[in-house]
Every structure is written in C-alpha cells, then in structure tokens.
Amino acid sequence: MQPCELSSTDIVAAVRRGEVSAERVATAFLDRIARVDGSINAFLAVDREGALATAAAIDRRRRAGEPLGPLAGLPVAVKDVLCTRDLPTTCASKMLAGFRPPYDAEVVARLRRADAVILGKTNMDEFAMGGSNENSAFGAVHNPWDLDRAPGGSSGGSAAAIAADMAPAALGSDTGGSIRQPAGLCGITGLKPTYGRVSRRGLIAFASSLDQVGPMCRSAADCALVMETIAGHDPGDSTALSAPVPAYSQLLEQPLTGLRIGRVADHFGAGLEPEVARGVEEAFAVFKAAGATIHDVELPHARYGVPTYYLVAPCEAASNLARYDGAHYGHRSTVTAGGFDSPLVEMYCRSRAEGFGSEVKRRIMLGTYALSAGYYDAYYARALRVRRLIRQDYLDAFEKVDVIGGPVSATAAFRLGEKTGDPLAMYLVDLYTVATNLAGMAGISFPCGFTRGGLPIGFQLQGPALSEALLLRVADRFQHLTDWHQRRTAALPA
Amino acid sequence: MPTAAAPYTTVIGLEVHVQLLTHTKLFCGCPTDFGAPPNTQVCPVCLGLPGSLPVLNRRAFELALRAGLALECRIAPFTKWDRKNYFYPDLPKGYQISQFDLPFATDGSLEVVDPRGAFPPRRVGIIRVHLEEDAGKSMHDEAAGTGDSRIDLNRAGTPLVEIVSQPDLRSPQEARAWLTELRLLLVYLGVSDCNMQEGSLRVDANVNLHVPRGDGIAKTPIVEIKNMNSFRSVERALAYEAARQWEEWQETGIEIGKAPKQTRGWDDAAGVTRAQRHKEESSDYRYFPDPDLVPVTVSDADVAAARGAMGEPPTALRRALEARWGISAYDADVIVNQGRDVVAYYETVAGMVGAGKPASNWLQQDVLRTLNDRGGTIAEFPVGPEALADLVGRVARGEFDTARGREIFAGLLTLGRPATPADVGTAVAALGITAVSDDDLVELVRDLLAANPKIVADVKGGKEQAAAGLIGQARKKNPNVNPAKVRETAIALIRGS
Numbered sequence: 001m002q003p004c005e006l007s008s009t010d011i012v013a014a015v016r017r018g019e020v021s022a023e024r025v026a027t028a029f030l031d032r033i034a035r036v037d038g039s040i041n042a043f044l045a046v047d048r049e050g051a052l053a054t055a056a057a058i059d060r061r062r063r064a065g066e067p068l069g070p071l072a073g074l075p076v077a078v079k080d081v082l083c084t085r086d087l088p089t090t091c092a093s094k095m096l097a098g099f100r101p102p103y104d105a106e107v108v109a110r111l112r113r114a115d116a117v118i119l120g121k122t123n124m125d126e127f128a129m130g131g132s133n134e135n136s137a138f139g140a141v142h143n144p145w146d147l148d149r150a151p152g153g154s155s156g157g158s159a160a161a162i163a164a165d166m167a168p169a170a171l172g173s174d175t176g177g178s179i180r181q182p183a184g185l186c187g188i189t190g191l192k193p194t195y196g197r198v199s200r201r202g203l204i205a206f207a208s209s210l211d212q213v214g215p216m217c218r219s220a221a222d223c224a225l226v227m228e229t230i231a232g233h234d235p236g237d238s239t240a241l242s243a244p245v246p247a248y249s250q251l252l253e254q255p256l257t258g259l260r261i262g263r264v265a266d267h268f269g270a271g272l273e274p275e276v277a278r279g280v281e282e283a284f285a286v287f288k289a290a291g292a293t294i295h296d297v298e299l300p301h302a303r304y305g306v307p308t309y310y311l312v313a314p315c316e317a318a319s320n321l322a323r324y325d326g327a328h329y330g331h332r333s334t335v336t337a338g339g340f341d342s343p344l345v346e347m348y349c350r351s352r353a354e355g356f357g358s359e360v361k362r363r364i365m366l367g368t369y370a371l372s373a374g375y376y377d378a379y380y381a382r383a384l385r386v387r388r389l390i391r392q393d394y395l396d397a398f399e400k401v402d403v404i405g406g407p408v409s410a411t412a413a414f415r416l417g418e419k420t421g422d423p424l425a426m427y428l429v430d431l432y433t434v435a436t437n438l439a440g441m442a443g444i445s446f447p448c449g450f451t452r453g454g455l456p457i458g459f460q461l462q463g464p465a466l467s468e469a470l471l472l473r474v475a476d477r478f479q480h481l482t483d484w485h486q487r488r489t490a491a492l493p494a
Numbered sequence: 495m496p497t498a499a500a501p502y503t504t505v506i507g508l509e510v511h512v513q514l515l516t517h518t519k520l521f522c523g524c525p526t527d528f529g530a531p532p533n534t535q536v537c538p539v540c541l542g543l544p545g546s547l548p549v550l551n552r553r554a555f556e557l558a559l560r561a562g563l564a565l566e567c568r569i570a571p572f573t574k575w576d577r578k579n580y581f582y583p584d585l586p587k588g589y590q591i592s593q594f595d596l597p598f599a600t601d602g603s604l605e606v607v608d609p610r611g612a613f614p615p616r617r618v619g620i621i622r623v624h625l626e627e628d629a630g631k632s633m634h635d636e637a638a639g640t641g642d643s644r645i646d647l648n649r650a651g652t653p654l655v656e657i658v659s660q661p662d663l664r665s666p667q668e669a670r671a672w673l674t675e676l677r678l679l680l681v682y683l684g685v686s687d688c689n690m691q692e693g694s695l696r697v698d699a700n701v702n703l704h705v706p707r708g709d710g711i712a713k714t715p716i717v718e719i720k721n722m723n724s725f726r727s728v729e730r731a732l733a734y735e736a737a738r739q740w741e742e743w744q745e746t747g748i749e750i751g752k753a754p755k756q757t758r759g760w761d762d763a764a765g766v767t768r769a770q771r772h773k774e775e776s777s778d779y780r781y782f783p784d785p786d787l788v789p790v791t792v793s794d795a796d797v798a799a800a801r802g803a804m805g806e807p808p809t810a811l812r813r814a815l816e817a818r819w820g821i822s823a824y825d826a827d828v829i830v831n832q833g834r835d836v837v838a839y840y841e842t843v844a845g846m847v848g849a850g851k852p853a854s855n856w857l858q859q860d861v862l863r864t865l866n867d868r869g870g871t872i873a874e875f876p877v878g879p880e881a882l883a884d885l886v887g888r889v890a891r892g893e894f895d896t897a898r899g900r901e902i903f904a905g906l907l908t909l910g911r912p913a914t915p916a917d918v919g920t921a922v923a924a925l926g927i928t929a930v931s932d933d934d935l936v937e938l939v940r941d942l943l944a945a946n947p948k949i950v951a952d953v954k955g956g957k958e959q960a961a962a963g964l965i966g967q968a969r970k971k972n973p974n975v976n977p978a979k980v981r982e983t984a985i986a987l988i989r990g991s
Binding site: 082083089091096099101102103105200201202203204205207208209235236237238239315316318319321322323325327328329344345348368371372373376380 | 543
C-alpha cells in the first residue's frame with residue numbers, strides 16, 4: 001500500500017482498521033515532501049517531529065482500544081494564513097517572519113481534536129492577496145502539472161501540495177476565489193463554504209466580510225470528510241452561523257435526477273479560453289446525461305463583481321493590516337530615525353515599507369484612499385450597495401435553479417511571471433469566483449478535463465447559503481462518472 | 495472669572511467618557527481590575543494578535559443601555575460597530591471599535607437643580623451616547639534616561655460609554671454641578687464607579703463665548719479642553735478659558751469659523767490652559783462598519799429589562815424623601831448626594847423614629863461629619879441605623895437632651911464593635927441618666943429662683959433669655975434635667991408668681 005496514493009477517506013478507514021499505522025502514513029507524506037517540495041515550494045514550514053509524535057500517539061491509542069477521532073491519522077497541510085500554536089505562522093510575509101502564535105485557529109484545533117496530523121504550513125500569496133502565488137515573500141509555488149506555471153492563488157501552496165501527493169488534504173482560505181481557482185488550476189477539489197459556516201477565529205484576516213476557510217482535497221468525498229470536522233458554530237466568532245452541521249459524507253450518494261443546474265451566458269463570453277470552454281461544456285453534458293437539467297440564469301450584476309471586490313476587500317484589508325506596525329510583534333525596522341517624521345512615525349513607515357510586499361501595499365493604499373473622508377460615499381458605500389444587488393441576483397437565481405455551474409477560471413494554469421507586471425490582468429483571474437464571496441454563498445471547484453497541453457481544467461458549482469451538502473453531493477456524483485480527479489501528474493518523481 | 499456682569503455668555507458642552515462597571519472587557523473575557531501589573535490582563539483579542547476576533551460582552555451592553563435610559567435617550571432598535579482607524583502604539587489593532595453613525599442612544603437630557611439656587615435649574619440635552627473600547631496606556635520613561643516608551647495594554651478593550659452633551663451649560667459652576675449630577679446618576683445606576691483618579695470618568699469640555707453686539711451675537715472659536723482630572727479642575731479650567739477667550743476676543747476679534755477648533759490642555763498646577771501641538775494632518779479616522787462584529791438589535795424586552803434594573807434615580811429619590819419624611823429640598827439633596835447606601839440608612843432611622851427631620855439632623859451633623867473625619871463607608875459605620883434610631887428616639891421623647899445624646903453617640907463610636915440599640919440602653923444607664931419627675935423639677939427650679947433674684951427680676955422685666963442662666967446651675971444639681979424644661983419651668987413659675 002502506497003499511502004501517498006490513497007484518498008483521505010481511505011487513509012482514515014485504513015488507519016482505523018489497523019491496516020496501516022498513522023505513523024507510516026505520516027512518514028510517507030513527510031518523505032514525499034522532502035523528496036519533491038524542492039521543486040514545488042508548497043511548504044513554508046514542515047513539522048516533521050510534531051506530526052510523527054501525533055501519529056505515534058494515535059497509533060498507541062488505537063492499540064490500547066481507545067476511541068479515535070473522525071480524522072484519525074489523516075495528514076493535513078494548513079495554509080499559512082491559519083494560526084498554529086507554537087508553529088511558524090507568517091501569511092507568507094516578511095512582516096510575520098518568526099511569528100509563532102500562542103494559539104491554534106479554531107479550525108486547526110478542531111482538526112487536532114479529530115486526531116488529524118498537521119504536516120506543516122503551506123505557501124500562499126502574502127496575506128492571501130493574489131491569484132497566482134507569486135506574491136509570497138518566500139518565493140512562488142510551482143504548479144505540479146508544469147513547473148513553469150503558477151498553481152493559482154492565494155491557496156496555491158495547499159493546492160500544489162495535494163496535486164503533488166505531498167498531502168491528502170489541506171486547508172485553504174477563499175476571499176475572492178482563493179480556494180476554488182488554485183484547485184481548478186491544480187486539478188483538485190476545493191470547497192468555499194458559506195460565509196460563517198466555518199469559524200474564522202485564528203484565520204489571519206485579509207477581508208473579514210469575505211474570508212472563509214475551506215477544505216482542499218483530491219475529491220469531493222474527501223472534502224466532505226474534512227468539512228464535517230471544521231464546520232460549525234464557534235462562540236468565539238460572532239459571525240459564525242449556528243445552524244447544525246450535516247453529516248456531509250453520509251449525504252453524497254443520491255442521484256442527480258431532477259437537479260436544476262443554472263448556466264450563466266456571461267460566463268462564456270470573451271476571454272474564456274476555448275479549451276476551457278470545451279471542458280466546461282463537456283461537464284454540463286455529463287450532468288445532463290445523469291438526469292440533471294440545465295437552465296439559463298442571469299446574474300446581471302456579477303460583471304461588477306471584480307470592481308466591487310477591489311473596493312470592499314482593500315478597505316477591510318487596509319484596516320485589518322494596520323496592526324502590523326512594528327510596535328508589538330513581527331517585523332520592526334532597525335532604522336527608525338533620520339527621516340522627515342517623528343521617530344515613531346518613521347518606525348511605522350519603515351517597518352511597513354520593509355515588511356510588506358508590493359501587492360499588499362497596493363491594496364492598503366487602495367483601501368485607505370477609498371475610505372478617506374470625502375471618498376467613502378463614492379467608493380465604499382457604493383460598493384456595498386452593488387454588493388447587495390449581487391446578492392439579490394443570486395437569491396433570485398436560486399429561486400429557479402438548485403446550483404449554478406460554469407468555469408472556475410478563464411484559462412488553465414498560466415506561466416509564472418506572465419501576469420506579474422500587470423496587476424489589473426491578475427485581478428481578472430477571480431472573475432468567475434468573487435461574486436460568490438460578495439454574496440456570502442457557497443462554491444466548489446473540481447477538475448472537469450485537461451487541455452491538450454496536459455493542464456487541468458476546473459469546473460465551478462455555486463450554491464445558496466448552507467448548500468454545502470448539495471454541492472459536495474453533486475461534485476461527488478460527477479466524480480463517480482468521471483476520472484479527471486484521479487489523474488496524477490507525471491512531471492514529478494513517483 | 496466672569497461675574498454676573500460679564501459682557502458675554504459662556505457656552506459649554508461636555509464629552510464624558512465613563513468606564514462601565516463590568517468584570518470583563520468589551521470584546522473579550524479579560525478582567526478590568528485597576529492597578530494590576532502591566533500587561534497581565536491581556537489576551538490575543540485585546541492585544542490585537544493576528545487571527546483574533548472580538549465577541550461582544552452583553553453585560554457591557556446592558557449597563558450602557560441602563561445609562562442611555564436614565565439619560566432619557568431614544569434607544570436605537572438596531573445598532574452596529576464601526577472601526578475608527580488611526581495609528582498609535584497603545585492601540586494594538588490600529589483601530590478602535592466604536593460606534594459612529596448609529597450610536598445606541600440619542601436625544602436625551604439630564605437636569606441639574608441647585609438646591610441653594612445659585613443658578614436656575616438647567617436641563618442639558620444629550621446628543622448621543624455610544625459604546626467603545628478603551629485604548630492602552632503609554633508610559634514615557636524619561637527618568638531612565640533612555641527615552642524609552644513602554645506600553646501597558648491592561649486597559650485596552652475596557653468598555654467605555656461616551657456621553658456627548660449639547661452646548662447647553664452657561665457657566666463653569668453649572669458645568670461642575672451637572673457633572674456631579676451625572677456622576678451621581680451613573681453611580682446610582684451601578685453603571686460605573688466613576689472614579690476619576692482611576693480614570694473611570696474622563697471629561698473633555700468644549701467652550702466658547704457668545705458676545706452680544708448691535709447686529710446680533712458674535713461667537714468666539716470653540717476650544718476643546720483636555721486632561722482635567724477632577725470636577726474642581728473642570729470648573730477652574732473653564733473659568734480660566736472663558737476669561738482667556740474674552741481677552742483674546744478683545745484683542746483679535748476672531749470669530750468662530752475663522753480659525754480651526756483648538757485643543758488645549760489644562761495645567762492644574764499652573765492653573766492655565768495651554769495650546770496643544772496641532773496635528774500635522776487633519777484627523778481622518780476612515781470609519782467603516784466592523785466586519786468582525788454582527789450588528790446588535792435591541793428588543794423591547796431588552797429595554798424593559800434594563801429599565802427594571804435601574805432603580806430610583808437621584809432626582810426621583812430627592813422628591814421621594816421630601817414627600818415621605820417632610821424634609822427640605824436641601825436636606826434631601828445632601829442625603830441623596832451621599833449615595834444609595836446613605837439613603838437607605840437614613841430611611842431606616844427615620845422610619846424607626848417616626849420622624850424625618852431629627853433623623854436628617856443626626857445623619858448630617860453627627861454621622862456624616864464623623865464619616866468625613868474618619869473615612870470609610872456608611873456600611874462600616876460603627877453606629878448602625880437601629881442604634882442611631884434608638885438614640886434619636888430617646889432624645890425626641892425627651893428622655894435626655896441633644897447634648898447628652900451626643901455624649902452617648904461619642905461613647906458608641908469607641909466601642910470597637912458595631913453598636914446596637916442595647917448599647918444605647920447600657921450607655922444611658924452608665925451615665926446615670928434617669929427621667930426627672932415634674933415635681934422634682936419644680937422643686938429644683940423654685941430653689942434656684944430663690945437664690946437668683948436678679949434673674950427673676952430680668953425675666954419679669956421682659957428679658958426671658960435671662961432664664962438660660964439657670965440651666966448650668968440646674969444641671970450641677972441634677973445632670974439629668976432637660977435644659978429646655980428648666981427654662982420653661984422657670985419662666986412659668988416667675989410669671990405665675
């Protein structure tokens with residue numbers, strides 16, 4: 001048995017039955033990381049010692065007949081935007097280099113309580129700002145399907161770790177598409193839950209009203225398994241929903257007969273790569289053959305999604321990132337005097353100038369400007385009004401259909417460096433995903449084909465609030481009818 | 495100092511920050527105790543550590559609601575939280591969570607009445623009351639010679655209500671009196687301890703002058719005064735500032751709108767206000783709704799619960815004491831101003847004695863004076879209300895006079911334990927106080943009159959006060975005689991003879 005080739009569901013079952021030890025599973029993935037991550041750069045920190053100790057403890061408890069958690073022995077990679085107790089947590093920023101939180105994020109605590117094994121922290125765009133994972137202060141991540149290409153962002157490290165078999169499951173965060181887009185570009189499955197379905201406590205905030213943690217795995221069934229553990233109310237997050245958590249993994253096996261899937265004509269306009277369009281259309285055909293019906297729906301304000309997002313998110317980010325000022329923790333400039341300002345202001349300016357990368361600075365400036373006196377109504381307040389219209393579009397659409405299908409990104413994985421000189425072009429990689437976050441809805445992305453060049457094509461399903469069970473089921477049924485999600489890259493050593 | 499003849503009106507508005515009497519902070523569970531070693535009452539939330547999230551302390555909201563209701567405000571059915579963004583080392587998140595455009599309470603008022611009539615009753619409008627978290631404290635360590643600044647974040651996240659008044663106050667004395675009334679109200683409500691030394695109550699004052707002119711009224715630019723740490727210094731600072739503005743106005747004639755609003759600090763030792771350094775940039779706090787906190791909806795039940803927990807406010811209590819016990823407005827004011835515990839003490843004594851006036855006299859002249867000298871609270875006072883009632887009752891019934899009563903009272907204070915009514919009885923016996931019969935008294939006075947023909951003659955000549963000269967002699971013969979009765983009996987005997 002090669003643990004690195006097993007699904008999350010199979011690993012948990014095998015460990016539970018004693019067919020393989022948690023320690024052997026952890027060792028296999030840790031060794032795989034040691035072997036291949038040099039060419040991927042998916043991990044910012046690997047906790048070999050901690051992972052093996054946890055795995056050994058799980059094995060001891062299993063041998064002693066003690067009860068095990070639902071994820072017993074499952075190795076999980078955690079995006080570095082989530083706080084991990086005593087483990088480096090940097091958000092891929094120099095600003096937080098060396099920061100070790102004294103607490104676990106709620107989702108990480110839930111993983112540990114479920115007896116998952118935390119492998120380490122995955123690379124990302126700095127403070128989750130970016131769509132290609134090239135904004136990391138610790139170097140870009142390479143797409144396992146083609147090492148010259150980007151894995152997508154900002155959860156590119158988590159996506160690449162799974163695509164390269166360095167982890168069977170990972171956590172990502174999705175503010176405007178940061179789980180679904182890299183999942184699409186790396187050929188894996190990623191779920192962006194409804195806003196508030198998963199606690200944000202310990203998730204280092206980028207844009208608080210949009211951020212949501214979600215699972216990234218090889219399949220929808222695996223995502224369902226992880227989601228059962230991480231979802232649910234948290235009294236420590238006032239925006240967390242209190243609705244009970246369904247047993248997602250028990251609700252997958254229902255046929256798609258009668259499922260109404262919406263199709264938005266705007267998703268197939270200019271800019272969509274023909275190969276991607278073909279893959280997405282073939283997926284619609286698969287659903288149709290399985291008994292679903294396809295309906296045209298409109299999301300008329302979705303076209304304002306990107307501009308709205310690039311007001312709301314930077315405004316919140318500018319405020320959320322104000323705490324990184326060099327005063328209390330993180331990076332502080334050693335040069336704090338000599339400029340035109342007071343030593344205190346000089347310390348702030350230099351610490352932030354040295355600590356943040358250019359994309360983060362760009363968004364802080366955007367947000368600061370948009371919230372400034374005299375501009376609030378023209379920008380932020382107007383963006384909030386558009387946001388409500390976008391949400392209403394979804395509510396109207398979900399009166400007619402159960403889910404909305406379409407592409408997750410306009411292109412397959414693009415070359416590293418291809419868009420880095422053009423921020424506006426980069427902002428369009430979230431074209432199909434941002435509206436879900438603005439509306440607080442749920443979305444899932446999974447592979448639906450490959451380009452002739454061998455790059456994965458992603459399919460996105462969006463559903464109404466708290467439709468995770470439905471989205472996981474629809475994706476799982478698709479994965480029973482296709483094998484795209486089982487394809488492995490040949491670009492890496494076995 | 496402006497006098498009644500001042501050729502201008504002083505216009506004052508106040509902004510009062512009050513720390514709520516909660517055990518924990520506004521958005522986390524850290525304690526709010528004063529005086530703990532620096533940075534010992536902190537957690538990831540109040541430190542603003544990455545990933546931390548605020549969660550509202552409902553208790554703080556309930557207390558704030560009580561304050562809003564007592565200030566007769568309109569309570570917003572829907573209220574939200576906003577971020578006020580600015581950089582300062584004692585502000586760990588880089589923003590303060592506050593309420594900007596939808597404060598939870600608006601449009602209220604609080605009246606202040608001076609019982610001596612030094613100024614007419616003044617109803618001062620409340621523009622708004624909102625909740626916010628406090629920042630930490632910077633300590634600039636000049637003494638160490640390093641110029642180091644140290645930050646104590648124990649206070650960060652402490653719940654504050656900010657109360658903003660209309661500019662309805664017209665003199666420094668009024669401002670002080672109004673603040674005193676506001677403080678009393680908040681203490682009565684259990685909303686705050688309002689301890690200014692510990693920073694539980696902080697006042698900023700806005701002041702300018704309205705100067706009548708032929709063509710209307712000229713207004714001087716508004717000045718905001720900060721760092722006043724007692725009500726006395728508020729009054730002094732306002733008086734100083736009004737006089738300063740008057741001088742400046744006479745020199746420059748600059749009117750409001752022609753100069754930016756100035757912030758001045760109060761230097762208590764020097765007794766002057768000083769201009770504070772102008773900020774380089776105009777303050778732009780970039781307020782926006784805090785996306786980490788859900789809005790708060792306030793139901794009728796919430797309002798009713800807060801109202802139910804309020805208790806009788808001072809104004810109502812003053813009127814009630816006047817009505818129940820027939821005491822003057824002045825006496826009721828003195829008693830109520832001492833706080834709810836003193837009111838309860840008074841009402842117990844008055845109830846047991848069956849009369850309000852003597853209870854009020856004893857409370858003010860003996861109990862409060864002693865308390866003032868010795869310190870401590872009424873709850874710890876060695877003569878409990880039952881013992882005092884016994885003592886006051888005996889004086890009222892004429893068992894002995896007030897002077898003897900005071901001797902007994904003084905004795906009770908030295909017992910070294912809480913005095914009981916039984917102790918009063920013991921003290922009476924120990925002093926040999928027994929009632930003097932009317933026959934004995936008449937006999938005693940008759941003897942004295944025989945020995946004092948001059949007094950008899952004086953009284954006959956119309957100088958009744960001369961009878962007082964007998965009292966000392968009477969008491970020498972029998973210490974238990976009642977002086978008033980000695981006097982009455984003497985006059986009756988002289989007139990009758």
